[in-house]
Structures are given as structure tokens and as C-alpha cells.
Amino acid sequence: MNNGSITRATINLSALKHNQLVLQQQAPNSQILAVIKANAYGHGMVRVAQTLSGIYAFGVARLNEALALRAAGISKPIVLLEGFFHADDLKILVEHNLQTVVHSQQQLDAILASDLNSCLQVWLKLDTGMHRIGFHEAEFDDAYQALKASKNVSKPIHLMTHFNCADELDNNITAEQNRRFKTHIKSDSGLVSSANSAATLAWPQTHADIIRPGIALYGVSPFIDKVAEDFNLQPVMTLKSQLISVRSHQAGESVGYGAGWTATNNTKLGVVAVGYGDGYPRMAPEGTPVLVNGRLVPIVGRVSMDMLTVDLGEHCREQVGDEVILWGKGLPAAQVAKHIGTIAYELVTKLTARVALDYVQ
Structure with a gap:
């Protein structure tokens, strides 16, 4: 529909599906958690979610994004990558079958203290070097055991970390973060996820169970010195x-x-x-x-x-x-x-x- 503007963004859904296939070929043994926060990086969150098929889940930043997807009929798992901000949100998460990252003691305490009528699927986040959110290594195992003992939490517990320099191909920080993360994976852990777009394309040892591509899905290179075409990605x-x-x-x-x-x-x-x-x-x-x-x-x-x-x-x-x-x-x-x-x-x-x-x- 023409809104009277001659400034328009054409969103090529075939290119989106092509990029999904390219990323899946990069990590053939992993499932995809498609990151569609910030209105799918400006591409239209609902339409992108309706177009992508055969993926494990969608990743968003905020609860209102997740609820908008549910209101549009999206039934796939949705993961709140920043987690929840208020204890009162937990009942909403359960009601709408939303998964949440747990990255702080405040979130952990809220889950343990809540009276939920159904179990909540969580992703426990380890800080391996980003130093933004996530449990420090010294706190991580205790947090894991507390969640494992809680009646409010679905088992098994999924694990996650995030890389801060995966777009720097000559920087060994990513390999070190991956090593640290692996030392905290448990024999009874659920799914494991660490790879963002850059790691999916350049660090195959990080792929694990779930890759979490964002910008690459939309046909944009996450690297300063490489273009999307270098990876057979198409601009969406x-x-x-x-x-x-x-x-x-x-x-x-x-x-x-x-x-x-x-x-x-x-x-x-x-x-x-x-x-x-x-x-x-x-x-x-x-x-x-x-x-x-x-x-x-x-x-x-x-x-x-x-x-x-x-x-x-x-x-x-x-x-x-x-x-x-x-x-x-x-x-x-x-x-x-x-x-x-x-x-x-x-x-x-x-x-x-x-x-x-x-x-x-």
C-alpha cells in the first residue's frame, strides 16, 4: 500500500530465506534462533517471523516485542535475550509460553520467590568476557544449581554466552571465551548457544546446539573488512x-x-x-x-x-x-x-x- 511517500524500503523475503539457508549450511548440525529484535533490525518483525520457517526459535530484546509476535499468531518459541525486568512479568511469560535469559542475581531471586502455575524455560547466561550481562564464572555453578532445584523452572536448563570480538578474525578472545564456556557445560544441561552472526560465519567451533544470527540474516556483513557477498549473503x-x-x-x-x-x-x-x-x-x-x-x-x-x-x-x-x-x-x-x-x-x-x-x- 502506498502511504504517499516516495522514500520506501523494499524488503526482499526471498533474500531473507536465502540467507537463512546459507547460515544453516554454515552450521549444519545446529538449529537457528533467529534474532528479530528492534523490529527485525528494521525489516518488520512480524513479517520476518512469518517468513522464516524450520527454525528453533525467535530472539527478542523486550517483552513487548514478544507479546506483539504472539498477538500476530507466532507460536514458535520466543526467547527474551535481555530477560525480564520485573518480577510481575514472570506470570506473563508463563501465560504466553515465553522463554527467558537469566543473567543476574535479581532475576534468579525473582524466579525462586515466585508462585507460578506452570514451569518457565530459562537460559542461564555466563559472562565469558563481554562483561555486560551474565553471571560471573564464580557465581555460575551456584545459579545453575538453584535453578535446577526450583519447582518454577523447566528442566533441563539451557545455557548461553555472548562473544564480544567474534567479528575480529585475528583476535583470540573468541576462542578463549568458547573454552571458558565449555568448562561450565553440565552433563545434564539442555541446549547450548554462543554463536552470533560473526561466530556463525567465522568460528565453527562455537556453533554448538543453537546459533543466534541477527544481522547476517538480513544480508549485512558483521565484519568491517568483508562484505556480505563474500559469504553469499544477499541484502534483504x-x-x-x-x-x-x-x-x-x-x-x-x-x-x-x-x-x-x-x-x-x-x-x-x-x-x-x-x-x-x-x-x-x-x-x-x-x-x-x-x-x-x-x-x-x-x-x-x-x-x-x-x-x-x-x-x-x-x-x-x-x-x-x-x-x-x-x-x-x-x-x-x-x-x-x-x-x-x-x-x-x-x-x-x-x-x-x-x-x-x-x-x-
Whole structure:
């Protein structure tokens, strides 16, 4: 449905399924927990969940994300990767058959003290080096035994950790984290999970029972120095807009707020109907590429709320109405992010509601 905007994100569901297959081939002996938090990294959480099949579970960050999936009829297991925030949430988790990560003493105490009418499936998280959330190694075994003894907890208990440097292929921290994690796996443990997108693609020894791909599912490389195509991944999102103006511009003339860019030669400038009101980063510097009619052209001047300006060149043939690709097919989001000084994760998750999502097969 057209919402009146010419700035739209095309979501290629065939590419999504292709990427799932590629990741499954990388870890043929593991099941997939598909991470679809943050509205499936901007791709539309419900539609992504409806498209992915043959997976073990979905991973979300917050309870409201999980409840939205249940309300949409998603019946697969759903894991709260940050766990629950309030003891009162536990009854909601049980009611909607939601699984939860347990990463703190406060969460553990809340589970032990609750009066639940059904058992709760938990994932006990070990901090092996991220030092963000998770039980320290000295606390982990006691937490495991306490959960194992609780009438509120389903058995067996699943185990999880998270890598902080898996995208650095020459960094041995991942191997050391994996070694630490394995020393805490019990003979009666349930499922074991540690591999994120980067570890799934580059550290096969970490695959275990469950892999947890996020960004790679959407066809974006988790590595700074490798592109998605290196792994046969296809971009799922292509952010598009149109030229709404093509006009001559003289040497010595500036453009945009603050007059921060001045032409050194006669040229033609194109104005694209996209800006930070759509989620395109305001801090995108001069030279950040966009794709117009199959050729890369640079942004000039400041990105404003609804528009950005590109230098088309004096002898360009572009016209008003021509399509502009901001990232996606033909222009990887990671390449754009590198120019801006951010990561592709931020680009795809920060699109605003003004950008319509168009799903194609």
C-alpha cells in the first residue's frame, strides 16, 4: 500500500530465506534462533517471523516485542535475550509460553520467590568476557544449581554466552571465551548457544546446539573488512527514494544549511527526498555515496530533515523522478556506514515510521 511517500524500503523475503539457508549450511548440525529484535533490525518483525520457517526459535530484546509476535499468531518459541525486568512479568511469560535469559542475581531471586502455575524455560547466561550481562564464572555453578532445584523452572536448563570480538578474525578472545564456556557445560544441561552472526560465519567451533544470527540474516556483513557477498549473503533491505530536483549549479556557489560545501566547478545537483526525518543519518559527511541509475554519486552539503543533495556532475543525464538507492542492492549498507563512521546495524534499525516497507518475494 502506498502511504504517499516516495522514500520506501523494499524488503526482499526471498533474500531473507536465502540467507537463512546459507547460515544453516554454515552450521549444519545446529538449529537457528533467529534474532528479530528492534523490529527485525528494521525489516518488520512480524513479517520476518512469518517468513522464516524450520527454525528453533525467535530472539527478542523486550517483552513487548514478544507479546506483539504472539498477538500476530507466532507460536514458535520466543526467547527474551535481555530477560525480564520485573518480577510481575514472570506470570506473563508463563501465560504466553515465553522463554527467558537469566543473567543476574535479581532475576534468579525473582524466579525462586515466585508462585507460578506452570514451569518457565530459562537460559542461564555466563559472562565469558563481554562483561555486560551474565553471571560471573564464580557465581555460575551456584545459579545453575538453584535453578535446577526450583519447582518454577523447566528442566533441563539451557545455557548461553555472548562473544564480544567474534567479528575480529585475528583476535583470540573468541576462542578463549568458547573454552571458558565449555568448562561450565553440565552433563545434564539442555541446549547450548554462543554463536552470533560473526561466530556463525567465522568460528565453527562455537556453533554448538543453537546459533543466534541477527544481522547476517538480513544480508549485512558483521565484519568491517568483508562484505556480505563474500559469504553469499544477499541484502534483504534496499532503501530507495527519488530525485525531486535536478538543477545547474555554478562554481563558487554553496548548498544547504550552513553553506558547508561550495562547488569548485560548474555542475548539476540532484535533490533526493530523504533525510534524517526518515532515519538517514544527519552526520553523513560529504562524499557519502548513493546509487543513481547504476552509478555512485556523492552527497554534498548537510543532510536535512526531508532532503539531501548529491553532485551529479555537469554532464549528467539524470532527471526528476529517477530512482535513488541509499543502501541495499548494489550499494551495501556496510559501505555506506563506513563512510558515515557508524555500523550498518544502526542504519537499518533507525528508519522511522515515515518509511514504508514494501515486501517482495
